[in-house]
Amino acid sequence: DAGVIQSPRHEVTEMGQEVTLRCKPISGHNSLFWYRQTMMRGLELLIYFNNNVPIDDSGMPEDRFSAKMPNASFSTLKIQPSEPRDSAVYFCASSLGGNTIYFGEGSWLTVV
Amino acid sequence: DAKTTQPTSMDCAEGRAANLPCNHSTISGNEYVYWYRQIHSQGPQYIIHGLKNNETNEMASLIITEDRKSSTLILPHATLRDTAVYYCIVRTQGAQKLVFGQGTRLTINP
Numbered sequence: 001d002a003g004v005i006q007s008p009r010h011e012v013t014e015m016g017q018e019v020t021l022r023c024k025p026i027s028g029h030n031s032l033f034w035y036r037q038t039m040m041r042g043l044e045l046l047i048y049f050n051n052n053v054p055i056d057d058s059g060m061p062e063d064r065f066s067a068k069m070p071n072a073s074f075s076t077l078k079i080q081p082s083e084p085r086d087s088a089v090y091f092c093a094s095s096l097g098g099n100t101i102y103f104g105e106g107s108w109l110t111v112v
Numbered sequence: 113d114a115k116t117t118q119p120t121s122m123d124c125a126e127g128r129a130a131n132l133p134c135n136h137s138t139i140s141g142n143e144y145v146y147w148y149r150q151i152h153s154q155g156p157q158y159i160i161h162g163l164k165n166n167e168t169n170e171m172a173s174l175i176i177t178e179d180r181k182s183s184t185l186i187l188p189h190a191t192l193r194d195t196a197v198y199y200c201i202v203r204t205q206g207a208q209k210l211v212f213g214q215g216t217r218l219t220i221n222p
Contacts, residue, residue: 033210035212042212042213045209091155091156093155093156097206097208098205098206098207100158101158102158103156104155
């Protein structure tokens with residue numbers, strides 16, 4: 001079975017550019033999570049959705065970050081404008097309700 | 113969710129059992145113990161979880177003390193591919209999110 005699919009796997013962009021990260025959750029899962037991982041802060045939860053509705057976005061760092069889930073099989077995390085301090089690995093994960101959460105392989109973002 | 117305490121790093125010889133401890137002294141009755149690991153450059157991988165009873169699957173065993181204040185993840189025959197950061201997480205029953213700590217960096221030596 002396909003797991004959580006993220007794209008792009010790697011992105012290098014210039015400061016000020018818009019970045020869009022994409023995620024396809026596991027089919028049938030109704031909860032979706034976006035995490036960010038840096039050396040300094042470890043794995044942080046940015047936002048999660050339940051049945052396509054954002055439930056907790058308290059981890060979103062600032063207004064430059066936005067996330068959407070237009071349907072059950074697709075989500076985006078957008079950074080506009082991007083800054084060098086946004087360089088990190090961004091993970092998408094999904095679950096069926098409160099059951100086990102499964103992670104994608106991550107999107108490695110470098111902002112120069 | 114209750115906090116967890118894990119050693120920063122551990123070493124284990126290949127072929128031996130790796131025993132990773134976790135302290136969760138403030139755990140509540142409706143909180144599960146979850147273990148994930150993260151191999152370098154990959155996403156976190158689910159290993160096992162439990163509430164009160166010991167659990168075993170194809171990857172590992174989870175031993176939870178009777179008072180539930182601590183647990184041990186056991187990798188019975190560690191291989192070099194088990195080198196990773198292992199996270200012990202306490203999660204409320206029915207809660208949706210996972211909160212990660214710093215984990216234990218386990219190195220399997222040949």
